Amino acid sequence: MANVTITDVVKNYGHLEVLHGVSASVADGEFVVLVGPSGCGKSTLLRMIAGLESISDGDIEIGDRVVNDLEPKERDIAMVFQSYALYPHMTVRANMAFSLKLARRSKDEIEQMVNRAAEILDLSTLLDRYPRQLSGGQRQRVAMGRAIVRNPQVFLFDEPLSNLDAKLRVQMRGEIKALHQRLGATMIYVTHDQMEAMTMGDRIVVMRAGVIEQIGTPLEIYDTPANSFVASFIGSPSVNLIDGVVQTQNNQLVLQADDGAIWPLPSNVNVKAGTPVQLGIRPEHIYLDPAGLPAEAFMIEPTGADTHVQLRVGKQLLIGVFRDRPDIALNATFHVRPDVSRAHVFDRVSGKRIGA
The missing domain is CATH 3.40.50.300 (P-loop containing nucleotide triphosphate hydrolases)
Structure with a gap:
């Protein structure tokens, strides 16, 4: 060889x-x-x-x-x-x-x-x-x-x-x-x-x-x-990408999405306020949490082992993958929490990953 x-x-x-x-x-x-x-x-x-x-x-x-x-x-x-x-x-x-x-x-x-x-x-x-x-x-x-x-x-x-x-x-x-x-x-x-x-x-x-x-x-x-291209291409369903600008809130960096919603950012991300970025959250890193963000399901796709849910948080369309068969009803409101520690941040202009 x-x-x-x-x-x-x-x-x-x-x-x-x-x-x-x-x-x-x-x-x-x-x-x-x-x-x-x-x-x-x-x-x-x-x-x-x-x-x-x-x-x-x-x-x-x-x-x-x-x-x-x-x-x-x-x-x-x-x-x-x-x-x-x-x-x-x-x-x-x-x-x-x-x-x-x-x-x-x-x-x-x-x-x-x-x-x-x-x-x-x-x-x-x-x-x-x-x-x-x-x-x-x-x-x-x-x-x-x-x-x-x-x-x-x-x-x-x-x-x-x-x-x-x-x-x-x-x-x-x-x-x-x-x-x-x-x-x-x-x-x-x-x-x-x-x-x-x-x-x-x-x-x-x-x-x-x-x-x-x-x-x-x-x-x-x-x-x-x-x-962001690699993040989108590798993984099924594809990663969720949320466009916005980095802001400071209560001495912490957050993403103000284009629709006005506020999303948390990883605590170790090295980025300045005012930077346009994309926040990447994989579907399996979205969890049900009564204290989380309000969401509405507009499509539910059971696969057996998992349930794929197309959902809306504010005006943002996302896909979540939940284990087993969660108690989610079509068009009903429930609450989700993204695992911010496993999220990705990309420069919105170049698409390159922004690390710690």
Whole structure:
């Protein structure tokens, strides 16, 4: 296996620059997820690592080699795409063995490597079937098996679960994570699904509009987002953002929201009165409290374990996530308290996090 180093990488399509000096590193054996909205450049970056897109500027290293000018077959990588791209006229065994035959491996070696990959992916009983005889999840496992047999330095995954239904996606998330743990392989995984990123990655690279907004472990990014975009993108339901201006009240800093309501601020936040900010409160950090702020529920969505409540405090629309089944009636008034100690404060102009 190998580490991957991306240094000041730029991608241009004519006069249009879509990646703006991106830098990141992936350690040997690490599982890193590139996540962001459609059009942020994550798949383009992955294809540049694979050699399927040219590099306009900067360097990409795999192991100790700069691979900018190497063909994909010379980079010792394996890629799993969103589409399974299996040969329909070949059995599972033949699909998995195809690249090894092209590499002129011996028959015994091919059989050994295919059987090993099939065992890892629980495909041993399906080796003589054709793709049309497989479920979507099984086809995706075959696509992964085709990558495993090559024993590459780096595995690249480009939204491999997008074509699966919700239940299969959850199952395959676990299988890919387990595969990483068994192989100890270097893996780079692209998705637009923040839940996949949170549950699968050792570290997450959050991208937007061709730049990297933040790199960190899932909990680092969730607990200390670098800016309001990251806070909004990571987490479901999304963070509540309240616009306002910092004021002093009873020798304490508070947020005077645009609708005139007063919200408490974290006691350790380093911000001056008069600063326009956004207060970020995650839905699960809003609690029922008879002594709290009056709120009105205008939509209640029970999910079983939790209840999602869309509520209004003053003129501010918020989402709260409450455990179990709280006694909240539609259009009725109740009281809530935000956990200010776990709130986030962002500069309203730049969006950057304001810390202690």
